[in-house]
Each structure stands twice: as C-alpha cells, then as structure tokens.
Amino acid sequence: MLDQGISDLLEDRQGSVLETKADGATAAIRCGTRSAAGSVSQRACVFCGSRVVLYPIADALHLVHGPAGCAAYTWDIRGALSSGPALHRHSFTTDLRETDVVYGGAAKLEKALRALIAQHDPKTAFVYSTCIVGLIGDDVDAVCRRVEADCGIPVIPVDSEGFKGTKKDGYKAACAAIARLVGTSVDPAVPPAPPRSVAGINILGEFNLAGEAWMIRDTYARMGVPVVATLTGDARVDTVRRAHTACFNVVQCSGSMLGLAALLEEKYGQPYRRVSYFGLEDMAQALYDVADLFADSDPGMAARAEALVAEEMARVLPLLAPFRKDLEGARAAIYVGGAFKAHSLIKALRHLGMQTVVVGSQTGNKEDYERLQQLCDPATIILDDSNPVELSRFVLEKKADLLIGGVKERPIAYKLGLAFCDHNHERKIPLAGFEGMVNLAREVHGSVTSPVWKWSARRRA
Amino acid sequence: MNEDAPEYAVNPCKVCAPLGASLAFKGVAGAVPLLHGSQGCATYIRRYLISHFRDPVDIASSSFDEMAAVFGGRDSLTRALDNVTTSYAPALIGVATTCLSESIGDDVADILRHYQPAEGRDCARVHVSTPSYAGTHLDGYYATVLALVQALAEGGPALDLVDLFPGIVCPEDLRWLKRTARQFGLEPCLLPDYSDTLDGGQWTEYCRLPPGGTTLAQIKQAGRARASVELGWSQGARETAGRYLNRDFGIPCHGLGLPVGIEATDAFLAALCRISGRPVPGELEAERARLLDAYADAHKVLAGQRAVVFGDEDTAIALALFLAEIGVTPALVASGGTGALAAVGAAFPALQGLDATFLPDTDFGRLGEAARLARPTLLVGHSKGSKLARELDLPLVRVGFPVHDRFGAARLTTLGYAGSHRLFDDMVNGILADRQAKSSIGYFYF
Numbered sequence: 001m002l003d004q005g006i007s008d009l010l011e012d013r014q015g016s017v018l019e020t021k022a023d024g025a026t027a028a029i030r031c032g033t034r035s036a037a038g039s040v041s042q043r044a045c046v047f048c049g050s051r052v053v054l055y056p057i058a059d060a061l062h063l064v065h066g067p068a069g070c071a072a073y074t075w076d077i078r079g080a081l082s083s084g085p086a087l088h089r090h091s092f093t094t095d096l097r098e099t100d101v102v103y104g105g106a107a108k109l110e111k112a113l114r115a116l117i118a119q120h121d122p123k124t125a126f127v128y129s130t131c132i133v134g135l136i137g138d139d140v141d142a143v144c145r146r147v148e149a150d151c152g153i154p155v156i157p158v159d160s161e162g163f164k165g166t167k168k169d170g171y172k173a174a175c176a177a178i179a180r181l182v183g184t185s186v187d188p189a190v191p192p193a194p195p196r197s198v199a200g201i202n203i204l205g206e207f208n209l210a211g212e213a214w215m216i217r218d219t220y221a222r223m224g225v226p227v228v229a230t231l232t233g234d235a236r237v238d239t240v241r242r243a244h245t246a247c248f249n250v251v252q253c254s255g256s257m258l259g260l261a262a263l264l265e266e267k268y269g270q271p272y273r274r275v276s277y278f279g280l281e282d283m284a285q286a287l288y289d290v291a292d293l294f295a296d297s298d299p300g301m302a303a304r305a306e307a308l309v310a311e312e313m314a315r316v317l318p319l320l321a322p323f324r325k326d327l328e329g330a331r332a333a334i335y336v337g338g339a340f341k342a343h344s345l346i347k348a349l350r351h352l353g354m355q356t357v358v359v360g361s362q363t364g365n366k367e368d369y370e371r372l373q374q375l376c377d378p379a380t381i382i383l384d385d386s387n388p389v390e391l392s393r394f395v396l397e398k399k400a401d402l403l404i405g406g407v408k409e410r411p412i413a414y415k416l417g418l419a420f421c422d423h424n425h426e427r428k429i430p431l432a433g434f435e436g437m438v439n440l441a442r443e444v445h446g447s448v449t450s451p452v453w454k455w456s457a458r459r460r461a
Numbered sequence: 462m463n464e465d466a467p468e469y470a471v472n473p474c475k476v477c478a479p480l481g482a483s484l485a486f487k488g489v490a491g492a493v494p495l496l497h498g499s500q501g502c503a504t505y506i507r508r509y510l511i512s513h514f515r516d517p518v519d520i521a522s523s524s525f526d527e528m529a530a531v532f533g534g535r536d537s538l539t540r541a542l543d544n545v546t547t548s549y550a551p552a553l554i555g556v557a558t559t560c561l562s563e564s565i566g567d568d569v570a571d572i573l574r575h576y577q578p579a580e581g582r583d584c585a586r587v588h589v590s591t592p593s594y595a596g597t598h599l600d601g602y603y604a605t606v607l608a609l610v611q612a613l614a615e616g617g618p619a620l621d622l623v624d625l626f627p628g629i630v631c632p633e634d635l636r637w638l639k640r641t642a643r644q645f646g647l648e649p650c651l652l653p654d655y656s657d658t659l660d661g662g663q664w665t666e667y668c669r670l671p672p673g674g675t676t677l678a679q680i681k682q683a684g685r686a687r688a689s690v691e692l693g694w695s696q697g698a699r700e701t702a703g704r705y706l707n708r709d710f711g712i713p714c715h716g717l718g719l720p721v722g723i724e725a726t727d728a729f730l731a732a733l734c735r736i737s738g739r740p741v742p743g744e745l746e747a748e749r750a751r752l753l754d755a756y757a758d759a760h761k762v763l764a765g766q767r768a769v770v771f772g773d774e775d776t777a778i779a780l781a782l783f784l785a786e787i788g789v790t791p792a793l794v795a796s797g798g799t800g801a802l803a804a805v806g807a808a809f810p811a812l813q814g815l816d817a818t819f820l821p822d823t824d825f826g827r828l829g830e831a832a833r834l835a836r837p838t839l840l841v842g843h844s845k846g847s848k849l850a851r852e853l854d855l856p857l858v859r860v861g862f863p864v865h866d867r868f869g870a871a872r873l874t875t876l877g878y879a880g881s882h883r884l885f886d887d888m889v890n891g892i893l894a895d896r897q898a899k900s901s902i903g904y905f906y907f
Contacts, residue, residue, distance in 0.1 A: 010544050035500050037524045037537045038544030045501025067560055067593040068470050068797075068824075069477025073505035075845075095470035095824070096594045101564060112469035131499050132560040132594065135530065162499035163525040163561060388519055389548055392667030407508050411517045415664045457663035 009390070012036035017390065018373075020380045026373040031364055031384035034166060040387040042335070042408050043362045045162035047130055048074070049170020052425065053256050054126050054158065054177060055088055056080035056207050056232040057240065061122035064093040065109050065140065066130025070162075071095075078425040079209045082234050087122055096132060106138040113147045113155065123237035124154040126177060134161030154237075156180055167337075168255065168363050175260035178231060178240060182264065185241040199297060200226035201290060202246040202270070204261055205253035206277070208233025209425060212432040216277055219433060223304050225290055231257065244268045248293045250275045250286065255338035255363045276340060277432035278440075279348030280316065284309040312434040320351060323441040326449050328353035333400040335383075335391055335409050336423055339364025339372060345404060345423065346375050352441055357398035360386045388412055396458075402448055417456025419447035466799075471826030474771060474845065475797025478591035478601025480506045482557035483520050484629065485605035486587075488653020490674035491552030493545050495521040497538050497569060498559025502593070512865035514632075514659040519669070521545045521554075525561055534567045539576060546582045549669045552677055553585040557605065563592035585677055587612045597798050599773040602629055603696055606652055610702040613677060614684040616710050622686040623647040623736055624712070626702050627876075628693030628719055628775030629862055632660035634876040641730075641877065644745065645737040650679045650686060652702065660871040684710040688736040690729070691716050693775030697801045719779035721875045721884070722786045723752065724811070729877075748878035755882055759889040760788055762907070766892065767792040767816075769832045769849075771842035772861035774798040774821075778806050779875070780841055780860070785811045787885065792835040795820040795828045825849060839892060856895040858888045 009017060015030035035041035047064075051074050054062065064071035071093030082088065094112050096105050109127070117125060125147070129140055140157045148155040159173045201220070206213045213233035220227055228246035229239040244264070249272035251261045261272040273293065275286035291305040332354050334342050339361040346356045359372060360383030372382055381394045392412050395403055403413035406424025413420040421443045423431060431440045453459055479496050483506050486494040496503045503522035510518040521544070523529070523537040538556070545554055558569060573586045589608040591601040606626055623642050627635070635656035642649035657673020683689075683702075689712050691703040703714035715736075720729035726749070730741050766789040770780045774796045781791035794817060796802050802821035806812060820831050829849050832840075840850050843861040850857035864870035874880030893907050 010548060012540070012544060034526050035522070035524045036540070036544060038495065038521045038541030038548070039524075040503075040519050040521050040548070041500055041524070042504065043500055044504040045499045048501050048505070063469075067477055068473040068475060069480070069505075069593045070501075071470070072473040072476045073509055075472060076848075091470075091472050093470050093473060095467065095473065097466050098592070098595050099466070101560070101592075101594050108468055116469065116471075130560075131525075131530075132564060135561065135564050162501045163530050164527055166500075388517060388667065389669060396666065407511055408504070411511055411515060412667065414515075415517060416667065417663060455663075458665045461665040 010036065010039060013039060013390070016384045017386070018382050020373050020376045020378050020382065022378040024374070026370050028366065029369045029382060029384055031366060031369060032168070035385055040389065041385055042387060043167055043385060045167065046165050046170040046173065047128060047160040047162045049167035049256070050128060050158045050160035050174040050177075051170070052078065052207070053171055053174035053232060056082070057235045057237060058082035058088045059085040059123045059236050060087065061116055061120055061125040062088060062092060062128070063113060063116065063125060064091070064128045064130060065105065065133050065138070066093065066096055067132065068093050068095040070130045078207065079428055080207045080233060081211050083214075084236070087120055092116055101132060101136055104136055104138055105133065106140070106143050109138065109140065110143045110147060113143065114151070117147070117151050117153065122153065124156060124181065126156050126158050128158045128160045130160070131162040134164060154181060154184070166363070171256040172259055175257060175263065178260055179263050181237065181240045183241070183244040183268070185238065187238070187242070190242050190245060199294070200228040200246050201293070202228050202243050202249045203230045204249050204251040204272070205257035206230050206233045207253070207425070210428055210430040212277065212430045212436065215430055215433045215435060219287065219308070220290065222308055223287060223291065223301060224298065225294065225301070231260070244270075246270060248272065248290070250290060252277055253338055254340045255365075274340070276344040278341060278344035278436065280313065280351060280434065280437050281347050282344045283433055283437070316434045316438055319438050320441050323445040324351070324353045327445060330354045330401040330448055331357045331399055332402045332404060333358035333391070333395045333398070335360045335386060335403070335405045337362045337406075339368035341423070343368075343371060343375055348437060348440060351437070352444065354402070356380060357400055358383070358391075358394045360384060392416060402444060417453050417458045419444070419450070419453070421447060467822065467824070467827070470824035472845070472848075473797060473824050474795065474828060475597040476509065477593035477598060478596050478604070479557045479559050479593060480509060481598035481601030481603070481629070482555065482589050482591045482605040484510065484598070484655065485602045485609070485653045486553070486555030486557070487518065487658050488655040488674055489553055489555070489609065489680070490676040491670045492555050492674065493519065493521055493549050493551040493553070493670070494555045494557065495523065495541055495545055496557055496559055497523045497534060497562040497567065498525055499561055500524045502559045509863065510659070513863040513870050515868070516659050516661060517671070518659065523562075530561065530565060533565060534562050535572050538567070538569070538572050542576055542586070543579070546578055546584065550582065551584050551670060553587060555605065556586060556588045557591045557601070558589070559591070560593040563590065585613070597773065599629060599695055599775065599798055600800075603701060607700060607702045607705060609652060609680055610683055610705060613680040614706065614710070615681050616684045618685060619687060620682060620685045621646065621648055622650050622682060623733070624683045624686040624689035624703070624706065625649050625651045626689060626691045627651070628695065629773060630719065630876060631873050632656040632871040633874045634880055637874065637877050637880055641745070642733065644742045645733045645739050647687070647733065647737050650683050651675060652680060652683070684712070686712055688713045688715060690732055692719050692729070694718050694778050694805045695774035695798060695800050697805065718782065719775055719875065720877055721779040722783035722881050723749065723878070724786060725779065725782060726877050726881065745878065748882070752878045752882045752885070755885055756787055759885070762889050762892055763788045766790070766838045767836055769793040769795070769835055769837040769840045769842070771795040771828060771846055774800050774802050776861045777802065781806060781817065782809060782811055783881065783884070784841070785815060790815055791817045792837055793818050793820060793831050795823050795831065797823060839888070841888065856891040858891045860884060
C-alpha cells in the first residue's frame with residue numbers, strides 16, 4: 001500500500017512522507033527545506049516564526065513594519081497570557097501604502113516608533129521587517145539606532161522578512177533579538193556577568209498559553225527551584241534582561257529556542273536541557289532533569305522531585321481512568337508545529353489507551369523524525385510540512401478517530417467526521433503539566449465520544 | 462497617493478487585498494486560489510478565512526524564497542501551477558499577487574500566457590493584481606470579480622439571466638440572492654458564489670474542490686445577461702464588473718447599495734421587477750409586512766439608541782442606512798477602507814441631519830477614540846470590535862466579516878426583508894440582553 005501511496009504524492013513531496021517499518025529500522029525524511037510551491041503547506045513564514053516567539057513579552061512594543069495585513073492577521077492571535085501589562089495584545093503597524101513603497105518607508109517607521117513609544121512607554125520596542133521592507137531596502141537598523149539613542153529604550157530590529165527562509169529562520173531572528181536584551185539589565189542589583197548567585201533556571205520556549213507557564217513555575221517552586229525568566233511566556237523586558245543570572249536553561253518547544261539556549265551557553269556558560277511539559281512521563285522527566293542539574297548544589301532536590309511526581313501521579317492517574325475506559329483502542333493523528341511536542345503527545349495518548357497512526361510537524365528536524373520513528377508503532381505515517389490533501393488521505397487510510405492540530409487542521413477533521421483537539425497557540429485550556437494531562441484527556445474524550453459523529457456522512461457511508 | 466494616510470495603525474480595521482481575491486476565487490466552481498508571494502500570505506489568509514467560515518479553505522502559494530525575490534518568481538509560480546494542477550485538477554487557478562511579487566515586477570500575465578500545462582491537464586487561469594499595500598480586502602475582492610468577468614465573459618444572444626455582483630456577504634445571503642432572482646424568473650449569474658464552497662455539508666472524503674460555486678460556463682454567459690445588478694457603494698467611480706459589461710457588452714448596470722432594510726430591499730426588488738417585467742412575488746411582500754410589524758413592535762427599544770458601526774465600506778454604509786431607518790442614530794460610521802466612505806455616506810438624504818460622523822481609513826485605535834466621543838449605546842460590526850465593546854461595556858451586534866468569536870458567521874444574514882429581520886431581532890435582543898444583565902432586579906417581560 002505504501003509504495004502505491006508514495007507514488008500518489010506530488011513529486012516535490014516525495015521523501016517527506018514515510019511509513020514506519022516493522023523491524024524498527026529508521027529512515028531519513030526530507031525536512032527543514034522550503035515548502036514546495038503549490039503544495040498548500042500548513043506553514044506560515046519567517047515573520048510568523050519571529051512573531052510567535054517574541055509576542056508574549058507583554059511590556060514591549062511590537063511594531064510590524066509593512067502593510068497592515070501582516071499585523072492584522074497576527075493581532076492577538078495567541079493565547080499567551082500576561083499577569084500584568086498587555087501591550088503585546090495590540091497590533092501596531094506602519095500600515096505601508098503605495099507611496100511608501102515607492103519613496104521608502106523609513107521616515108514613516110521613525111515617526112511611528114517615536115509616536116508609539118511616547119504614547120505607550122514600552123520597556124523595549126521590536127521592529128519586525130516584512131517582505132516588502134526587505135525589497136525596498138529601508139534602513140531599519142539605522143532608524144532603530146536613532147530612536148534608541150533618543151528614547152532611551154532598546155529598539156531592536158527583527159529580520160523577519162517573510163521570504164527569507166522558513167518559519168525556523170524567524171525563530172532564529174527572534175532569538176537574536178532576545179539575545180540582545182539578555183545581560184543588559186539596568187538594575188544596579190543585577191550583575192552584568194553571570195554570578196550564579198541566583199540558584200534558578202530559565203525556561204525557554206514556554207509561551208504561557210492558557211497560563212501553562214504559571215503552572216510549571218509553581219511546580220518548580222514546589223521543588224525549590226526559582227524561575228528567573230520564562231522566555232517568553234508572561235515575560236517582561238526586565239526579566240529577559242536578567243536571564244543571564246540563572247544557573248541553567250531548560251528548553252521546551254525546542255524548535256523555536258534551542259538556538260538561543262546554545263547561544264546563552266556559549267556566552268554565559270549556562271548549560272541547558274531539552275524538556276517537554278506535555279504528558280505525564282515527560283513532565284516528570286522535566287522535573288528530574290532539573291533536579292539532576294542541581295545535584296551538586298542541592299542534593300535533596302531529587303528526592304523532592306520524586307515525592308512531587310509520586311504525589312501528582314497518585315492524584316492524576318485515577319482521574320484519567322474513566323476517560324481511558326472509553327478511549328481504549330481509539331486511533332489518533334497528530335499534526336503540530338514542532339515535532340518535539342509530537343513525541344510527548346504520542347506518549348500521552350498511550351496513557352489514554354490510544355495509538356498514534358499518523359504524525360507530522362511543520363518544522364521538525366532529522367533527529368526529531370528519527371526519534372518519532374523509534375517511538376511509533378510499525379506502519380505509522382510520518383510527515384514533514386504536510387498539507388490538507390495528504391493529511392486527509394492518511395487520516396482516512398489509517399482510520400484515525402481523532403486529529404490533534406491547530407485551526408487550519410480543525411475543519412479537515414470536522415468535515416470528515418473526526419474528533420479534534422486543538423493543541424496549538426489558540427488553545428484556551430492548559431494542556432501542560434499534570435493537570436494539563438487531565439485537561440487533554442477531557443478534551444479528547446469530549447470530542448471522540450460525542451454523539452454527533454454517528455450522523456457524520458463518512459461514518460454512515 | 463494619499464497624503465492624509467495615517468502614520469501608523471493600531472489594531473487594523475481591515476485586512477489585505479489578497480484575502481479578498483482568495484475569497485472571490487473561492488466563489489468559482491472548481492477554483493483554487495494561488496497567491497504569488499511568500500508562504501505566509503496564503504497560510505495567514507487561510508487561517509483567517511477558516512476562523513470565520515469554519516470550513517476548509519485551501520489556498521496555494523508560490524512560496525517565494527530569496528532567490529525568487531532577486532531573480533523573479535517565474536519558476537516558483539510555474540512550479541506552483543504544476544503542483545496545483547496535479548494535486549487538485551482544478552477548473553480554474555486564480556492567481557493573485559502580493560506586495561512581494563508586485564514590487565519585484567513579475568509579469569504574471571506573461572508567465573500565465575506562456576505556461577505549458579502537462580498533457581490533458583489544462584485549466585483556466587485568471588490573474589488579478591492585488592498588492593497588499595494598496596486598498597483593502599474589499600478592493601481585492603472587487604478587482605477579482607472584475608478580472609474574472611474580463612477574462613471569461615463572452616457576448617451572444619440575450620438570455621433570461623441576471624448578473625449579480627454583491628459585496629462581501631454571508632453564504633446565506635448569497636443563497637437569498639439566487640433564490641430571489643429565480644422568484645422573478647431570472648437565472649442568476651452570481652459572482653462570486655461561495656455559499657456552498659465555504660458553507661457546505663459533511664464530506665465522505667476530502668473534497669479538494671468543494672462542491673458549488675459559479676461555473677466557468679455561467680461566467681462566460683455573463684456577457685449575455687439582461688442586466689447586471691451591483692450591490693455595494695464602496696467602489697465609487699472605479700471600474701467594476703458591471704461597468705465593464707455595460708461598456709463592452711451593452712448590458713444595463715443597476716448600481717445599488719446592499720439591500721439591507723426596507724428601503725434598500727425595495728430598491729433591489731424594483732430593479733428585479735424592471736429587469737424581469739414581473740411584480741414582486743407575494744412571498745416577499747409577506748416578508749416585508751412582517752419586518753414592518755417588527756419595526757413597530759420594537760421601536761421603543763431602539764428609540765434614543767446610538768450606534769457605532771464598522772466594517773468594510775459596503776457593509777458600513779448599508780448598516781448606517783438601516784439604522785437610520787429603524788430609529789437608531791448611526792453616531793459613528795467607520796471603516797478601514799480607503800475609498801469614499803464619507804462622500805458616499807454623506808450623500809444620502811436619510812443620513813443628513815443625523816448626528817452622524819464618518820470615519821474612513823481608520824484603525825481601532827482611532828475608532829475607539831472617536832467612539833468615546835460619539836456617546837454610543839451599542840456597537841454594530843465584526844468580531845474585531847469585541848475588545849472595544851468590552852472596554853466600553855456595550856453590546857456588540859456581530860455582523861459582517863470576520864466573525865470568529867461566535868459560531869454561525871455563514872448565517873448572519875443582512876440582505877432582504879428576512880435577512881434584515883434577523884439582524885433587527887439580533888440588535889433589539891442585544892440591547893435587551895445588555896439591559897437585563899445590568900439590571901439589579903432582572904425582568905421576565907419586555
């Protein structure tokens with residue numbers, strides 16, 4: 001079936017889809033490349049990558065330099081919560097017009113920056129370049145330098161022109177912007193060099209969707225680990241600037257922030273670990289890993305972590321049991337932004353008695369996909385940078401009952417009478433941590449067991 | 462171009478032209494929109510449209526990279542055409558440009574002319590120029606309707622057809638337009654018609670080309686209609702599909718506003734009477750009578766109400782006229798559109814003498830400031846106004862595009878007597894719900 005299936009793919013998509021083998025041998029998947037023209041990729045662009053990473057910094061001005069569309073489509077698009085200021089939830093744009101494209105938009109950008117900084121008194125300003133700015137060649141860096149000198153706050157250009165790579169390049173540009181802030185604290189109490197005096201960690205790649213960063217910080221606090229900065233969930237510019245004083249970095253959503261972790265390790269000697277907060281095992285592992293980092297300075301932490309995990313497991317597992325009873329044997333398809341999250345979801349679904357039969361991501365890398373193949377059962381479809389035609393085909397071929405994805409995947413599921421769970425940036429329900437596992441179970445259960453599916457055209461056909 | 466253009470926007474009250482182009486192309490049977498630009502343009506627009514319609518919206522992209530930006534997008538576009546043709550076997554590929562492809566000067570018409578499809582896989586290809594920095598989604602939508610008609614319409618002996626070119630309205634309103642034309646014995650050529658393609662039923666397999674839409678054969682016949690009716694005041698003196706058909710094919714063009722409320726619906730039906738030579742059907746007369754009765758029943762709830770209205774220019778003007786008709790002051794009429802909102806709006810006698818302010822080319826930053834001065838009691842517009850409604854603690858009657866914080870955007874009708882009746886009830890009930898929620902005692906009866 002596979003051979004015939006693969007031949008049915010677009011030529012440009014050959015090699016980006018594979019089926020796991022019975023003997024467990026892994027194969028290389030084509031990934032990390034530009035989306036095939038005309039393939040109806042679910043990916044957005046470089047700008048999107050930068051925007052999602054920096055967006056949650058709540059007391060920064062996020063100014064999109066370009067036509068209004070780019071800013072309008074990303075206005076308050078994510079559920080990244082703030083415990084205080086909410087400047088990030090506004091959509092600021094230079095709203096470039098035809099004249100600006102002809103005569104240049106730099107003067108307009110400068111005026112907009114000065115006016116908006118005066119009005120909103122942000123702690124820093126990020127200026128996102130869009131496609132057109134890359135073309136007309138506005139000297140955004142020079143404008144930012146001038147305004148920074150006059151206004152006394154960091155004004156940071158983000159090289160996020162949509163066409164200059166993929167979403168991953170946008171992550172890189174955002175990480176470079178954050179790196180410019182780290183270690184620049186103006187608070188005299190914060191040392192410029194990392195003193196290791198604060199025995200805390202930074203959490204990278206955690207965006208506080210539905211308040212998840214708060215839950216995770218609480219959990220670490222119970223272990224006795226303070227969090228210096230969360231990058232960038234519920235972040236403030238000042239906490240970002242202090243991030244160099246943490247002892248270690250943990251990196252969740254590794255696709256977006258692994259680059260920053262490497263950079264911080266090089267510059268400030270902060271070692272890092274990749275973690276995931278989704279699912280019970282991975283959440284537990286994320287706590288053990290941090291305890292391990294502190295093994296020398298706080299040898300008692302490992303025991304505290306174990307006690308915490310035991311307590312949470314004892315609380316949560318009985319809550320999952322009734323959901324599992326109904327979900328046992330159901331089949332899931334997963335299509336998410338980063339492949340690292342998919343790893344956790346496969347394990348989390350197993351706790352609910354569910355098998356993953358299709359799994360893919362927008363931005364996974366070779367190692368992610370190799371690990372995915374090792375994790376999955378034989379005959380699971382694995383895809384990189386997929387599209388509606390492929391996704392719908394494989395969920396049907398593999399008889400999935402549930403699709404986990406985002407807004408663009410949702411109607412594919414519903415049209416075909418499949419259950420759906422939103423695990424993307426718009427989610428309103430926290431799915432991380434121990435409590436998040438219970439929420440995930442409730443979400444999945446509520447959709448899979450809904451009586452509406454018995455009326456679905458496909459299931460009745 | 463526009464010396465008065467604001468220096469920046471805070472919370473835009475518009476989206477860009479390629480979205481309107483994509484929406485219009487989705488209204489053609491078997492069409493796949495293809496945006497010639499960065500991958501993000503197509504994906505963001507898909508996401509935005511899906512949030513509103515809650516149905517799949519497949520839009521292809523030529524996925525520009527740096528090489529394409531430097532050396533031109535011919536290869537990318539050609540590859541995209543190949544892949545869309547292979548994957549979707551469409552009847553039409555609608556190519557819309559973006560800021561990127563417009564600014565590097567790609568000659569898209571030439572690329573399409575010289576495109577060699579694979580054997581047996583030819584399809585129609587229509588191109589529209591929609592740089593994202595010019596105009597709004599509504600302008601992109603009209604430009605696309607015009608491009609489709611220019612590319613496909615042909616002349617010939619007259620048929621019992623009427624060409625209907627509405628502004629951006631909901632799928633249920635599109636169905637009403639078709640139904641109504643047929644009630645007058647006229648076969649509608651409704652362009653675009655996304656009533657089924659974006660508001661369809663459940664599928665047994667993934668429909669790469671969702672059923673529905675105006676067929677290419679129908680668009681071809683647009684040049685043989687008895688008349689055309691264009692609904693929406695936004696385009697001013699600009700070239701439109703109706704004007705083009707009038708000039709090149711001699712088809713009389715009736716330029717009207719969106720038929721919202723009694724007066725505007727009367728005008729639309731009067732046009733259909735003239736075109737068909739038939740009287741208004743009794744069924745519609747009955748709907749009209751029920752709407753008038755509802756006006757009477759609820760007029761006291763509406764007395765003294767002041768509304769802030771926002772949306773695309775067609776919608777904002779039509780809603781302002783409707784509000785004036787039912788006794789609500791359209792205190793602030795706002796749009797992100799850069800066209801002639803104020804000039805057109807102020808030209809209506811019905812709106813003169815009212816304490817109405819027109820705010821064109823706005824964002825929600827300025828709209829919010831003006832709204833506070835307008836002393837409103839309710840907001841009427843799309844979901845992007847929900848933050849302002851929260852700030853002002855006023856009810857928002859959701860209508861127009863986009864509505865992505867409620868379900869049923871496809872059925873938020875405004876057209877005709879029945880469609881206006883739904884809106885009227887929603888508005889009255891929105892006011893009552895707000896009053897009930899804020900009352901210290903609550904009410905059983907109103």
